[in-house]
Structures are given as structure tokens and as C-alpha cells.
Amino acid sequence: MTVEEMKEYRLQYNKVMVEADSFFAEFGKLDDKVYADGAISKKHKELMGLAISLATRCNECILYHLEGCLNAKANFSEIVEAIKIGVIAGGSITYPNARFAFDKLQELMA
Amino acid sequence: MTVEEMKEYRLQYNKVMVEADSFFAEFGKLDDKVYADGAISKKHKELMGLAISLATRCNECILYHLEGCLNAKANFSEIVEAIKIGVIAGGSITYPNARFAFDKLQELMA
Amino acid sequence: MTVEEMKEYRLQYNKVMVEADSFFAEFGKLDDKVYADGAISKKHKELMGLAISLATRCNECILYHLEGCLNAKANFSEIVEAIKIGVIAGGSITYPNARFAFDKLQELMA
Amino acid sequence: MTVEEMKEYRLQYNKVMVEADSFFAEFGKLDDKVYADGAISKKHKELMGLAISLATRCNECILYHLEGCLNAKANFSEIVEAIKIGVIAGGSITYPNARFAFDKLQELMA
Amino acid sequence: MTVEEMKEYRLQYNKVMVEADSFFAEFGKLDDKVYADGAISKKHKELMGLAISLATRCNECILYHLEGCLNAKANFSEIVEAIKIGVIAGGSITYPNARFAFDKLQELMA
Amino acid sequence: MTVEEMKEYRLQYNKVMVEADSFFAEFGKLDDKVYADGAISKKHKELMGLAISLATRCNECILYHLEGCLNAKANFSEIVEAIKIGVIAGGSITYPNARFAFDKLQELMA
Incomplete structure (x- = not known):
């Protein structure tokens, strides 16, 4: 899809x-x-949501927080670092979700 | 312990x-x-690690990242917001880990 | 599908x-x-299976137990309450599965 | 404890x-x-919560819902059936939690 | 796919x-x-990877390790035994992944 | 304990x-x-059970399969390789369980 x-x-x-x-x-x-702006900024909360989505292997959640990251002006490097934090936490079984994240990130940034 | x-x-x-x-x-x-300082600061990475630890229900990981958060000068409000992000993501089955987080946070801040 | x-x-x-x-x-x-009729009725067991399927985020299991619920004459309100119990237990990462449950429930009740 | x-x-x-x-x-x-009385009774909701707690391997949740089951007048057979539903869903890795459930059930019914 | x-x-x-x-x-x-040949042979490591992929419910991982099993000359009986170990560990919520494993195994062995 | x-x-x-x-x-x-001797030997099945126990983060299961590995004459190198396969699959959130595995392995081999 x-x-x-x-x-x-x-x-x-x-x-x-x-x-x-x-x-x-x-x-x-x-x-x-x-997830609203607070002691932690909206942008960093969306990056946290993205990292959690990787670690818990939820593709729809990944897309939702990728959108949130981009809307909150997170840049490519920040998004990649959030993905890496999710992958190191959740291990190689998160790789399919990391691939999905890069796939949809390309589509969103095209 | x-x-x-x-x-x-x-x-x-x-x-x-x-x-x-x-x-x-x-x-x-x-x-x-x-987890090193990068496009995302060490402090925000530790907060992300804490949120993931809640969502994935890993108490030893919670303690490890609480220490990391405090070492990186995260304040109480930021730590509580990270815990909340983990809890809303992972639901009521994360409550025992949220209690553990507050328990150990009290001990670390005493 | x-x-x-x-x-x-x-x-x-x-x-x-x-x-x-x-x-x-x-x-x-x-x-x-x-899952057979016993101390707990077949209907309530199917509702339990549905709630577990939400909390453990298994779409095929959701469909299987939706069919079981309807075959055992569970009504719409009971099914929605079982979904809610799964969602509050498993948190926002179960939302994609809740959407799937409502999608397939519409199809099954059409 | x-x-x-x-x-x-x-x-x-x-x-x-x-x-x-x-x-x-x-x-x-x-x-x-x-979890309040509704289309599904409080008793059956607590049994559902117990089954989810087994399948998601959360011991504190198991104790919480065992108390809820007993307060809502669930009997021993119903509680055992809820545990079985959790174990068949979650497999042999739920056995430590099933042992915990029987341990605490003995203590609560003593 | x-x-x-x-x-x-x-x-x-x-x-x-x-x-x-x-x-x-x-x-x-x-x-x-x-996963390289070592104290445990490559073949048995791939069978372990397959069993883990079942228990953790990761379809892409299942396909990856099915390929690894076949490349390392694991036979049908060994592969089925690895799937069974994953299913008994992870319970009935792994059934959709077991179906996927048999589906893709048929395709790979065709 | x-x-x-x-x-x-x-x-x-x-x-x-x-x-x-x-x-x-x-x-x-x-x-x-x-888990009985079959197309895959008892020893390799116990090593698989150990790897799954790491990846699914079940300490009681780790102890159970460590005993099974030693009873089936798995050596230290094989056991360590099984632990590594579990850790790379499940990521850094399995570290507490890896520590537990080495702790209990020392006790069992003492």
C-alpha cells in the first residue's frame, strides 16, 4: 500500500x-x-514514538510517527538515529520494520 | 534489589x-x-531508551536509561514524559514497569 | 485480503x-x-480469544475469533467491549489491529 | 513477595x-x-484480563486480575479455564506465569 | 508477495x-x-534462526532463515521440527506464521 | 533464587x-x-530452546533449557553461541536475560 x-x-x-x-x-x-509539546518538544516525542514503533515492530505506527517527525521538522539524520535506536533495542527481528521505515521515508520525502 | x-x-x-x-x-x-551524542543529543537518546524500555517492559533497561537520563541532565518532567510515552504505547501491561521506574527514580534522586 | x-x-x-x-x-x-463450552461459555471464551488477539497484535487470530464470537451469538456491544479490553491492555501499538478488527467485523456483519 | x-x-x-x-x-x-460491568459482565471481563495477563506474561497483572476475578465471584474452574486460554495462546513461554498464577491463587484462596 | x-x-x-x-x-x-559455522554448524544455526522467527512471529525472518536452512542442506523433517519448536514455545498466536512458513517452504522446494 | x-x-x-x-x-x-530426539538431535533442540528463551526474554525458560543443554552434553562454546543467536535476534533488551543465562550457567557448571 x-x-x-x-x-x-x-x-x-x-x-x-x-x-x-x-x-x-x-x-x-x-x-x-x-505527544503534545511539553517538557520534551513535539519533535523529540515523535522521534521517540518512531523508535518505539521500530522496537515493538508496528509498521502502521512507523508510518504515523514518520509523518509526525516530518511535520515537526525532524531532519533525515535525526530520523535515521531514531530508527537505529529502535533496531539496536529490538534486534535483527526489527529489520523488516527498518526496511519498511526507509521505504516509506523515501516516499514521504520524494 | x-x-x-x-x-x-x-x-x-x-x-x-x-x-x-x-x-x-x-x-x-x-x-x-x-546512544552517543549525534544528530539527536545524548539526553534525548537516553529519554528515547527509557520510553522503549517501558514499552518493551524491561526493568533492568529502565534502570540503565534512568541513570543515563540523569547523567545527561534530563530533569524530572522530561523523565516523566518519556515514561508516559512508553505507557501509552504499551498499555496497562506496562504499569508494573512504570511503578518500577518511579520507584528507582525516587531512589536515584534521593 | x-x-x-x-x-x-x-x-x-x-x-x-x-x-x-x-x-x-x-x-x-x-x-x-x-475453547469448548465449559465452566466459561463458548461465547465468553471466544470474546477472551478476541481480546488476547488484540493485545498480542495478531490479525489472523482476530479474524478467527471474530468468526467464533459471531458463531457463538456474541452481539456487537460485547465484541466492541472485548476489543477495548485488548486495546487498553496493549496500548496504542494495538490500534492498527483494532482498525483491522472493525474492518473485518463490518465485512462479517454485512 | x-x-x-x-x-x-x-x-x-x-x-x-x-x-x-x-x-x-x-x-x-x-x-x-x-473493566466496568457492561455488555460483558465484570466477572467475565476480569477473566479476560487474567487470560491476557497470561498471554502477555505479566505477573503483576495476573495478581491484579486474580483479585478481580475472586471479588467478582469467579470460581476456581472459571479461573483455571482463563489461565488455559492464556497458555494455549502464548505457548510454553507462559508456563512460568501459569505457575505464578497457581501459586498466588492458592495464597488468595487459603 | x-x-x-x-x-x-x-x-x-x-x-x-x-x-x-x-x-x-x-x-x-x-x-x-x-550465524557463521562455529561450535554449532551453520545448518543448526539456521534451524535455530527459523525457530526464533516462529516464536517471535516475524514472517520476513522466517523466509530469510528458510532460505538459509535450504542453502545449508537442512532437510524437510529438520525444518518441520524447527517450526514445531517455535510453535510450542510461542503458542497458537504463532499459527499464522507457521502457515506462512509452510506456504513459502512449498514455494522454495517447488 | x-x-x-x-x-x-x-x-x-x-x-x-x-x-x-x-x-x-x-x-x-x-x-x-x-523436544525429543528426532530429525534434529535432543542436544540441538535444547540449544534452540535456549536461543528462543533469550529472544523471548524468559528467565525460567533459560534455566530450563540450560539444564537440558548440559544434560544433552552441549559444551560451553555451543551454549554461548546459542545465547548469541538469541541476543542478536532480540537486541539489547535481551541483555538482562543474557546476564541471567551466564549467571546460572556458572552455577550449573560449578
Whole structure:
């Protein structure tokens, strides 16, 4: 799937979930608050989210935080360092997700 | 175990591992390089390591990166924000590790 | 993949596995026994299987237990509550699987 | 640690966390709501929480939901069936947690 | 995706990663050394890698180690035994990955 | 805990579980069959079990398979190579378990 298709799918089903049960609106709001600018800047939080997404091997989360990193003006070197932190933490089983991250980063920066 | 006992155990067996096989020296050196000051500062990398440790539920890793955060002059608010990012990513099954993080943070800041 | 394609693939390769080695028949039989009506009803066991599938982020398992829930006459509200229990346990990294669950639930209930 | 020591530690550090940051009160409230009586009964939700705790290998979570199961009047057979569902889902690496569950269940029912 | 497409994608993005940062060359070299013939033969190491890939539910890793097993002259029975060890360790949530393993094994042995 | 205490605890609660429900006898028997001498030797299966235990971060499993490796006459070099395969697969979050493995290996070989 392309970045655009993955984003569209995410938006569509986040909407379905929020309409199905208020829990998902509350959880989403809590997540947004955790990632808001604070003692740690939005940019560094998005880089943290990216590193966690690598270590926990969640491709959709990788795309979500790559978008967040770029929106918060993280540069290529910072993004690569976040990926490396995720890979060294989670080992060679994170390699498929690292490949996905570089694939989608190329698409997002094209 | 106290922080001091955990640190001593870590040092003792890291030494045993390095003496047993050069792999562990090489892996350790690679890990150190990934966490060195770079495009992302040492402080923010340690905060990232802490967030990953929460999300992946690794108590020894939490202690290791709490030490790294404090050595790199991260303040209490930054550390708490990193813990929150790990908890929202990993859910309620990370709560025991969040309690451990606050427990050891109190001990380290005492 | 559609629900039908996923089911067909599952059946095809479960058969391949059972033919390759008796272990898979034995493991499958043990799994079936665990999920049979007992002190806990079949319906509630399927809801438990669904919640576990969310928390452990296994999409094929989600589809399998969604089918089990519907066959055991679980209603929409019960299924949504099981998904919520999986999500709060496993955190925001389960969101892609929650979206998948709602996607396939729509398809199964259509 | 005994059940009483584990409960005391949990309460003490949940309090520390709630005092450190309002996030933990909000996350805790959301978790409580998800586990409240609803389309699925409180008892069955606690059994689900127990099964998830086995499959995700979280001992403190196991104790927490064993208490919840007993408070909601789940009987021994129901609790054992929930443990079995967690073990078949998560495999032999959940055995240490299954032993812990039976250990603490004995202590709680003594 | 076919085996060939998965291999091509792997090679393409491993190259992108190595060009982006020397870390990936170093990590890859370390991984290669760990899997080289030694006290344990290359064949048995690849079978171990396959079992780990099942237990940790990593499909790309499964394909990579299936190739390694076949290149090192592991036979069908050895490969099936490695898959079984991964499945009993990781439980029924590894079944989708076991199906994938048999699917790709058929394709590789065709 | 010492090796002896961990073994005693394991035996005691495996017995409790088998007495509580026949599922645990059946699962245990299936696990024993998977690890029996076959196309892959008992020794190499125990080394695989050790590598999986590292990658999945299960200390009790590490001790169990260290015993199995030594009983099957695996030597120190083979055991260290199995640990390395687990660590490179699972990354730096497996280091606490690698330390535990070397700690218990020293105790078992003393």
C-alpha cells in the first residue's frame, strides 16, 4: 500500500471506532496529549514514538510517527538515529520494520 | 534489589560475557555508538531508551536509561514524559514497569 | 485480503500442516478443547480469544475469533467491549489491529 | 513477595504516579471504565484480563486480575479455564506465569 | 508477495539502509558472524534462526532463515521440527506464521 | 533464587497445575515430544530452546533449557553461541536475560 492509501485507511477506521464507542475518542485524546509539546518538544516525542514503533515492530505506527517527525521538522539524520535506536533495542527481528521505515521515508520525502 | 545491587550485578555479568566471547564487546560498542551524542543529543537518546524500555517492559533497561537520563541532565518532567510515552504505547501491561521506574527514580534522586 | 480469502488460506495451510506432521493435529485438538463450552461459555471464551488477539497484535487470530464470537451469538456491544479490553491492555501499538478488527467485523456483519 | 506485599507496593506507586502527573489518573480511569460491568459482565471481563495477563506474561497483572476475578465471584474452574486460554495462546513461554498464577491463587484462596 | 519479490525488496532496502548509515553495515556484519559455522554448524544455526522467527512471529525472518536452512542442506523433517519448536514455545498466536512458513517452504522446494 | 530453588518451585507448581486440570499434562506431553530426539538431535533442540528463551526474554525458560543443554552434553562454546543467536535476534533488551543465562550457567557448571 502507498502512504496515501495507508493514511486513508487509518482515518476511515479511526472514525468507525470513534463512532462505535466513546472509549476510542478518549484513548485517542490521551495519546494526543502525551505527544503534545511539553517538557520534551513535539519533535523529540515523535522521534521517540518512531523508535518505539521500530522496537515493538508496528509498521502502521512507523508510518504515523514518520509523518509526525516530518511535520515537526525532524531532519533525515535525526530520523535515521531514531530508527537505529529502535533496531539496536529490538534486534535483527526489527529489520523488516527498518526496511519498511526507509521505504516509506523515501516516499514521504520524494 | 537496590539500585546499587542492580548496577553491580550488571557490571559483573557484562564483564563475564565480554570475557566469554568477543561478540558481547562488539554488540556493546555498537550500542554505545548508537546512544552517543549525534544528530539527536545524548539526553534525548537516553529519554528515547527509557520510553522503549517501558514499552518493551524491561526493568533492568529502565534502570540503565534512568541513570543515563540523569547523567545527561534530563530533569524530572522530561523523565516523566518519556515514561508516559512508553505507557501509552504499551498499555496497562506496562504499569508494573512504570511503578518500577518511579520507584528507582525516587531512589536515584534521593 | 477479504474474509473469504483469509479463511480459505487458513484452511488450506492448516491442512498442509496437519498432513506434514501429527503435532499440528494434536496442538489443534488441544486448542479446540480449551475453547469448548465449559465452566466459561463458548461465547465468553471466544470474546477472551478476541481480546488476547488484540493485545498480542495478531490479525489472523482476530479474524478467527471474530468468526467464533459471531458463531457463538456474541452481539456487537460485547465484541466492541472485548476489543477495548485488548486495546487498553496493549496500548496504542494495538490500534492498527483494532482498525483491522472493525474492518473485518463490518465485512462479517454485512 | 507475598500477595499483601505486592498489593501494598502497587498501591504505593500508583499513588506516586498519580501525584506526579495527571496522565496516570486519566489512564487509570479509562482502564477502570473498560473493566466496568457492561455488555460483558465484570466477572467475565476480569477473566479476560487474567487470560491476557497470561498471554502477555505479566505477573503483576495476573495478581491484579486474580483479585478481580475472586471479588467478582469467579470460581476456581472459571479461573483455571482463563489461565488455559492464556497458555494455549502464548505457548510454553507462559508456563512460568501459569505457575505464578497457581501459586498466588492458592495464597488468595487459603 | 512471492519469494522472489520478498527477496528483491529485502536486498533493495538493506542496500538503502547500508548507504544511509554505517550502523546497518556493522549490525549486519555482526549478525553474519553470529550465524557463521562455529561450535554449532551453520545448518543448526539456521534451524535455530527459523525457530526464533516462529516464536517471535516475524514472517520476513522466517523466509530469510528458510532460505538459509535450504542453502545449508537442512532437510524437510529438520525444518518441520524447527517450526514445531517455535510453535510450542510461542503458542497458537504463532499459527499464522507457521502457515506462512509452510506456504513459502512449498514455494522454495517447488 | 538459586538454581535449586528455581527447580523446586518449577516442579512443585507443575504438579499443582497437572492436578488442577488435565490440559497441563497434555500440553506438557506435547512439549516433551517436540523436544525429543528426532530429525534434529535432543542436544540441538535444547540449544534452540535456549536461543528462543533469550529472544523471548524468559528467565525460567533459560534455566530450563540450560539444564537440558548440559544434560544433552552441549559444551560451553555451543551454549554461548546459542545465547548469541538469541541476543542478536532480540537486541539489547535481551541483555538482562543474557546476564541471567551466564549467571546460572556458572552455577550449573560449578
